Amino acid sequence: MNAVSMEAGLLLAGILFLLGMISVMIRRNIIFMLISVEIMLNAAGLAFIVAGSRWVQPDGQIMFIFILTMAAAEVSVGLALILQIYHQLKTLNSDTANFMKG
Amino acid sequence: MADLLWLIPALPFAGALLLVLFGNRISRGLVTAIGAGSVGISAAITLLLGIEYLSSQPAYYHQEVWNWFNVAGFNPSIAFHLDALSMVFIFVITFVGFLIHVYSTEYMAEDADYSRFFACMNLFVGSMLVLVMADNLLLLYLGWEGVGLCSYLLIGFWYKEPANGYAARKAFIITRVGDTAMAIGLFMLFQAFGTLHIQTISTEAVQLWDTGAQMAVIIAFLLLGGAVGKSGQLPLQTWLPDAMAGPTPVSALIHAATMVTAGVYLIARMHVIFELAPVAMMAVAAIGAVTLLIAGFAALTQYDLKRVLAYSTISQIGYMFLALGVGAWSAGVFHFMIHAFFKALLFLCAGAIILALHHEQDMRKMGGLRTSMPVVFWTFLIGAASLAAFPLVSAGFYSKDQILWLQLAGENGSVWLYAAGLLGAFVTSIYTFRMVFITFYGKAKTHVGHQPTMAIKVPLIILAVLSLVGGFIELPHNFGHVVLFSDFLSPILPTISVVPGFDQYEWMLQLLAAVVSLSGIYIAYLFYISKPELLASIHRSSTAMAVHRFWHSGWGFDKLYDILLVRPYVFLANVNKRDVIDGFYTGLARVTEGFHMMLSETQSGVLRNYVAGVVVGAIMILTISIFL
Amino acid sequence: MELTFYIAAAVAVLATLMVITRYNMIHALLYLVVSFLAIAIVFFTLGAPFMAALEVIVYAGAIVVLIIFVIMMLNLTYEDVQKEKEWLKPSVWVGPAILSLVLLAELVYMITAAETAPAAAVVAVDARLVGLALFGPYVLAVQLSGILLMAGIVGAYHLGRQKKKVVHRFLQERSAAA
Numbered sequence: 001m002n003a004v005s006m007e008a009g010l011l012l013a014g015i016l017f018l019l020g021m022i023s024v025m026i027r028r029n030i031i032f033m034l035i036s037v038e039i040m041l042n043a044a045g046l047a048f049i050v051a052g053s054r055w056v057q058p059d060g061q062i063m064f065i066f067i068l069t070m071a072a073a074e075v076s077v078g079l080a081l082i083l084q085i086y087h088q089l090k091t092l093n094s095d096t097a098n099f100m101k102g
Numbered sequence: 103m104a105d106l107l108w109l110i111p112a113l114p115f116a117g118a119l120l121l122v123l124f125g126n127r128i129s130r131g132l133v134t135a136i137g138a139g140s141v142g143i144s145a146a147i148t149l150l151l152g153i154e155y156l157s158s159q160p161a162y163y164h165q166e167v168w169n170w171f172n173v174a175g176f177n178p179s180i181a182f183h184l185d186a187l188s189m190v191f192i193f194v195i196t197f198v199g200f201l202i203h204v205y206s207t208e209y210m211a212e213d214a215d216y217s218r219f220f221a222c223m224n225l226f227v228g229s230m231l232v233l234v235m236a237d238n239l240l241l242l243y244l245g246w247e248g249v250g251l252c253s254y255l256l257i258g259f260w261y262k263e264p265a266n267g268y269a270a271r272k273a274f275i276i277t278r279v280g281d282t283a284m285a286i287g288l289f290m291l292f293q294a295f296g297t298l299h300i301q302t303i304s305t306e307a308v309q310l311w312d313t314g315a316q317m318a319v320i321i322a323f324l325l326l327g328g329a330v331g332k333s334g335q336l337p338l339q340t341w342l343p344d345a346m347a348g349p350t351p352v353s354a355l356i357h358a359a360t361m362v363t364a365g366v367y368l369i370a371r372m373h374v375i376f377e378l379a380p381v382a383m384m385a386v387a388a389i390g391a392v393t394l395l396i397a398g399f400a401a402l403t404q405y406d407l408k409r410v411l412a413y414s415t416i417s418q419i420g421y422m423f424l425a426l427g428v429g430a431w432s433a434g435v436f437h438f439m440i441h442a443f444f445k446a447l448l449f450l451c452a453g454a455i456i457l458a459l460h461h462e463q464d465m466r467k468m469g470g471l472r473t474s475m476p477v478v479f480w481t482f483l484i485g486a487a488s489l490a491a492f493p494l495v496s497a498g499f500y501s502k503d504q505i506l507w508l509q510l511a512g513e514n515g516s517v518w519l520y521a522a523g524l525l526g527a528f529v530t531s532i533y534t535f536r537m538v539f540i541t542f543y544g545k546a547k548t549h550v551g552h553q554p555t556m557a558i559k560v561p562l563i564i565l566a567v568l569s570l571v572g573g574f575i576e577l578p579h580n581f582g583h584v585v586l587f588s589d590f591l592s593p594i595l596p597t598i599s600v601v602p603g604f605d606q607y608e609w610m611l612q613l614l615a616a617v618v619s620l621s622g623i624y625i626a627y628l629f630y631i632s633k634p635e636l637l638a639s640i641h642r643s644s645t646a647m648a649v650h651r652f653w654h655s656g657w658g659f660d661k662l663y664d665i666l667l668v669r670p671y672v673f674l675a676n677v678n679k680r681d682v683i684d685g686f687y688t689g690l691a692r693v694t695e696g697f698h699m700m701l702s703e704t705q706s707g708v709l710r711n712y713v714a715g716v717v718v719g720a721i722m723i724l725t726i727s728i729f730l
Numbered sequence: 731m732e733l734t735f736y737i738a739a740a741v742a743v744l745a746t747l748m749v750i751t752r753y754n755m756i757h758a759l760l761y762l763v764v765s766f767l768a769i770a771i772v773f774f775t776l777g778a779p780f781m782a783a784l785e786v787i788v789y790a791g792a793i794v795v796l797i798i799f800v801i802m803m804l805n806l807t808y809e810d811v812q813k814e815k816e817w818l819k820p821s822v823w824v825g826p827a828i829l830s831l832v833l834l835a836e837l838v839y840m841i842t843a844a845e846t847a848p849a850a851a852v853v854a855v856d857a858r859l860v861g862l863a864l865f866g867p868y869v870l871a872v873q874l875s876g877i878l879l880m881a882g883i884v885g886a887y888h889l890g891r892q893k894k895k896v897v898h899r900f901l902q903e904r905s906a907a908a
Contacts, residue, residue, distance in 0.1 A: 004735045004775055007841050012739045012772065014837040016746055016765075018830040023750035024713050025826035028817045031755060033709070035762060035797065039746060042789060046769060053776040056853050058863040061781050062871075065864070068788050069875040073882030075793050079800045080889035086804055087892070093817075098707020099901055717829050724836045 009050035017043035030085065030094045034078050041071045106147050107165040107182045110192060111235060113140040113147075114228035118221045125217025137220030138203040141227050145196035152189060161185065161593060164237065178298055183237030187594045190435055191234040191367055194442045198359050199227045201561035205450050206351040208557035209457060213349075219259060223355070226252035230360050234367055239288050239298040242368075246284070246332070249361045250277050256352040257345050269347040276341040280331015284368075287324030290317065304374040311378050322375050322382035326389075329365030333419045336393040340659045342416055343400075346408040350453030353408060358415050358449050359442040366422045366438050370431055373595060377429070383514065387427020391522035394420025396657050398529035402536070403654040406463050407452050410537050413656070414489060415445055417526060421505055424523055428515045430508040431595035432588040437501040439587075440572050444488035444498055447565035451482040454558050455541065459548045465537065470546030477559050479542050481566040486538050488569040490531035490623060493616035497573030502527060503615050504576065510611065511604045524618055531622025539630035580608050735775040742768035753814040755801055759794055766790040780857035 020039030027033050045064040052060015082092070089096050117140030125133060155163070162185035169179045184192070203223060210219050229248025236242035258270030288298060294310065294317060295303050311318045329335070334342035345357050356362070369376060369386060376383055394417045401413035418441050425434035455471060455478060456463055472479045488498035506527070509520035554562075577584040588597065629637045640646045652658060678684075704715070745765035752758035766789045773782035864872060 004732055008735070008739070009772070009776060010841050011838065012742065014834065014841075015743055016769075018834055018837075019743070019746045019750055021713070021717060021833075022823075022826045022830050025710050025717070025829070026750075026818065026822045028710070029755075029814055031797065031801065032758065032814075035758065036750065038789070038793060039749065039762070039765070042766065042769060042785075046772065049773055049776055049778050049781055052855060053778060053853075056855060058855050058860045061778055061855060061860045062864055062868055064778075064781055065784070065860075066871060066875055068784060069879060072788060072793060073878050075796055076882050076886040077889065079796060080886040082800065083803065083890055092804070092810075094709045095707070714825065714829065717826075717833065721829065721832055721836070724833070724840070728836060728839065 004053075006050055006054045009053075010047060013043045013047040013050060016040075016046065028093050028095055030082055030092050033094060034075065034082065037078075038071060038075065041067055041074075105165070106151070107163055107184060107235070108167050110144050110147055110151075110196065111182075111228045111231035113144045114224040114231065116140060118224035118228060121217050121221035121224065125221055128217075130216055133217045133220055134207050137217075137224055138200065138207060140224055141196060141200045141203050144227070144231070145200040148192050148196045151184070152193060155184075155186075155189060156590075166237075170241070175296065176292065176298075178238045178240040180241060181237040182235040183300065184235060185594050186591050187367075187370060187435065188234050190439055190591070192231055194439055195227060195230050195234065195360050198442055198446050198565070199230075199355055201564060202351050202355045202359075202446060202450065205354075205453070205558055205561045206349075208555060209351055209453055210349065215259070219256075219349070222252055222255045222259070223352075226256065226356060226361070230364070233364055236300075238300060239291065239303075242300075242371075243285070243288060246328070246364065246368075247281065249356070249364065250274065250281065250332075253277075253345070253356050253361055256356060257348040259348050259352065263347075266347040269341075269344040273341040273345045276338050277331045280328045280338055282327075283324045283331070284328025287321050287328065290321050290324065294321075300371065304372075307374050307378060313378050314380060315378060318375055318378040319381055322372075322379035323385065325368060325372055325375065326382055326386060329368045330389060331365075332368075333362050333365030333423070334416045335365065335389050335419060335423060336396065337659070339393060339397065339416050340656060340663065343409050343412045343656060346406070346412050350408065350449060350456055353412070354446045354449030354453065357412065358445040362415060362419060363422070363438050363442070366419065366426065366434060369423075369426045370435055370595060373426075373431055376426075377596075380514075383427050383429065385427075386423050387514075387519055390420040390423025390425075390427055391519050391526075392420075393417065394424065394526040395522055395529070398526050398533065399653050400656045401533040402529060403650050405465050407455065407465050407468070407537065407541065408449070408463055410465075410533060411445070411448055411452060414448075414530065414533065415441075417530065418445065418489070421502060421523065421526070424519060425505040425508065428508060428512045428519065428598070429596075430505060430512055430598045432591040432597070433501070433504045433508055435591060435595070436576055436587050437505055440488065440497045440501040440569070443565055443572050444485045444496075444569040447481060447485040447562065447569055448489065450558070450562055450565065451478050451485060454478045454554045454562070457558075458550045458552050458554070460551050462548055465540045467547050468541045469544040470542070471550070472542040474546065474550045475554070477562065478554060481562040482542070483538060484566040484569050486534045490534040491527055491615065491619045492531075492623075493619060495570065497569050497571070499616075499619070500573035500576060500578070503578065503612055506615055507578070507608060507611055508598055508600075511600045511608075512598050513601060524615070527615060528618045528622045531619045532626050535623045535626035536630055539626055543631060578608060578612065579605060580612075731775055735772060738768045738771035738775065741765075742772065751818075753811050753818065755806065755810075755814075756798070759798060759801075763790045763794055766794070777854035779854065780860060 017040050020036045020043060023036035023039065024033055027036065045067040048060040048063040048067070050060070052058065052063075085097055086092060117136050120136050121133060151163070162183060164181065164183050166179050166181040169177060171177065203220070206219065206223065210216055213219060226249060229245045229252060231245070233242055233245030233249060236245060254270045254274040257273050258267045260266050261270075291303060292298055295306055297303070307318070331338045342357060342362065346353055348357075376386070397413045397416035397420060401410050401417065404410045404413060418437070422434045422437050422441070425431075425437060455468065455475070458471075458475060458478075459468060462468070484496070488496040490496075491499040491502045493499050506520060506523045509515040509523055510517070575584060576587040640650075655661065704711075742765050745761045745768060748761040749758045749765060752761065766785060770782040770785040770790070773779070773785055
């Protein structure tokens with residue numbers, strides 16, 4: 001098998017993470033923000049896989065499983081929150097939920 | 103039986119504690135039982151103790167509960183000392199206190215803060231008992247401040263009215279002036295004796311100082327300062343009339359019968375020091391004489407029923423000071439006891455009237471209550487007769503006559519003091535019966551709403567009986583010669599030495615006092631019943647009305663203090679508000695505030711900005727880690 | 731294998747770019763699925779086939795389906811797409827893009843500057859090894875993730891329930907003022 005350089009894998013993870021981050025910063029729609037967070041989480045998991053593959057250790061994959069678990073829990077709670085926000089405010093614009101601003 | 107001594111103050115304290123902790127959760131009946139019951143049991147113990155004391159005649163009972171603290175040889179203890187003087191006081195406090203508690207169950211029945219009222223009242227009774235039973239001056243001072251606190255709490259009981267809160271603060275601050283003097287006096291006593299134990303001081307003072315020693319004089323004056331503040335004497339008397347903002351039972355218990363006479367107790371208790379300082383004794387007598395006149399004239403012009411009684415209290419305490427000042431110790435204490443009976447009675451009657459007339463206190467709106475409230479009328483009349491020293495039948499006649507007689511017959515007395523006392527008695531009987539005639543005679547002006555029931559009537563009748571027969575335990579030499587009371591007190595308080603060969607004039611002076619009292623009543627009758635046009639003619643004269651206004655304002659003392667003390671103080675405080683040091687701290691606060699505003703700007707409520715903030719932070723951290 | 735990695739990586743980046751530029755939520759989600767599938771291939775090339783399967787099942791399957799359900803519940807319309815277009819003005823992009831570029835530059839610098847051992851051939855770490863480690867040294871973490879999932883379920887149920895609308899008095903004042 002040909003070797004895939006670790007740098008390339010990490011770079012891919014970094015790029016995906018940054019794309020997700022840009023999206024979080026530019027979106028107002030709260031569902032899009034959630035999707036972007038998923039992209040970022042996935043990128044972080046990718047970095048772990050790359051590292052685990054580089055050192056031939058199972059720990060990287062185990063970390064990915066935990067990230068996966070966390071992402072699943074986060075999505076379910078996050079979506080429930082989005083539903084509530086939508087019912088209360090009748091919009092998905094996250095800027096309207098700013099009643100606690102200083 | 104003496105082992106139960108500690109229970110007397112402990113019971114009311116326990117009652118107060120229970121009511122503070124559980125007052126809101128228990129029924130009114132239980133609050134009544136705890137509030138009045140604790141004082142009632144105290145009164146019962148006092149009565150039993152008193153009977154034992156009278157039958158066995160020990161010098162005193164003493165009980166040490168525990169050692170308070172021990173610092174550098176100063177070890178005051180929580181210890182109670184009961185001798186004849188304390189006996190008189192605790193009898194009045196528990197017994198009259200109990201009657202007033204019973205009375206309050208009806209007077210305060212409609213009030214939402216029923217349990218708070220009884221908690222404060224119990225705390226007061228406990229503190230007052232500590233004051234008079236303390237065996238050292240520090241414990242006495244604890245009780246002294248405790249009653250001051252309760253006075254503050256109860257004057258401002260209806261705190262939703264800002265004026266009541268103001269009156270409470272005024273009372274607290276003005277008495278604090280006297281208390282500070284007293285505290286300094288205690289420091290000096292400790293410096294001189296190394297202890298604050300009253301018995302020790304009393305026995306050692308005579309050996310330490312000659313009569314007129316400078317230290318003794320200074321200490322006596324400082325203690326007098328405390329007594330003057332607490333007892334509402336000149337020049338610290340202005341708080342007492344305003345203290346009438348509290349509920350009427352409070353006025354009866356605290357501002358007539360017990361707390362305001364704490365000054366009398368203090369002077370009587372420390373009589374050894376005062377006897378070593380003749381100048382201070384003279385000052386006591388002079389303060390008493392001037393106060394009784396000023397307060398008497400002020401009482402003449404008041405329209406508020408309770409304010410008349412307040413000024414009359416100041417005036418009657420002036421009589422006590424007058425007696426103490428010439429060394430007639432037992433006469434002063436005797437007048438204290440009788441005064442507690444009849445003044446509590448008058449206040450309670452006034453309370454019944456106020457309750458009946460829907461909290462109307464203005465006498466001009468009363469009238470004709472003689473027929474509609476007969477029990478209150480008769481008991482009030484008895485109290486008024488006692489206050490005005492109505493000859494022969496009233497207790498007040500015997501106690502006041504004794505004081506007046508000793509002004510002339512006593513060695514330290516003088517004609518001037520006697521004249522002041524006599525003039526005061528004249529004014530007293532005028533304003534007392536002015537009050538009676540305006541309130542109970544004439545046409546009814548306000549509808550009588552609440553008729554007193556047993557809880558009010560019984561205390562009134564008991565106090566009325568005491569106001570009548572209380573005087574018979576001490577009758578003049580030429581008139582039965584009963585000296586039960588002064589004999590009772592003689593182990594504690596020295597008897598006054600009388601100028602020899604003066605006895606033969608005693609009947610003339612008694613006759614004079616009787617005539618003065620009766621003529622005062624007649625003048626009041628003339629002005630308010632038979633010839634109202636005389637009153638109208640006074641009202642037409644502008645000079646008389648100016649005097650009236652002057653007296654009505656309590657001789658302008660409030661205004662004087664306002665100009666002399668309050669305004670300069672407020673002015674200084676305003677000037678001092680913006681000094682350099684303050685500027686520094688204000689600046690500090692401003693800077694903090696500025697940063698706060700800046701930071702709070704970042705809390706825009708826009709989620710994206712927060713994320714951007716996190717990203718910028720990440721960039722910073724990465725940059726730092728790269729370049730390091 | 732290396733080529734496969736690069737192709738899959740390119741697809742993943744492109745698909746993600748499409749995700750973050752879409753106005754229509756469903757379109758974005760479809761691109762997201764593509765991105766996840768590409769990443770699954772990346773996992774495969776890195777010798778983690780089991781993870782590739784999980785990526786497809788959980789990410790591309792469960793999570794995306796969950797989001798689609800919610801979008802369906804919210805009844806979004808054409809106006810919402812228009813609104814999304816309005817919100818995503820080009821000026822909005824500038825700041826985040828600059829920040830991300832800076833961060834990317836730093837990342838590249840750090841990855842390349844580090845001393846790297848020559849890349850060894852990819853050895854597959856198979857699911858058996860992962861399972862042994864998971865239920866050996868990591869068993870406590872597994873239990874904790876179980877608790878986390880439980881909390882997630884309970885939390886989602888509690889939050890997702892349609893309750894009577896309770897508005898804080900502060901919010902009421904706000905809406906009254908508005």
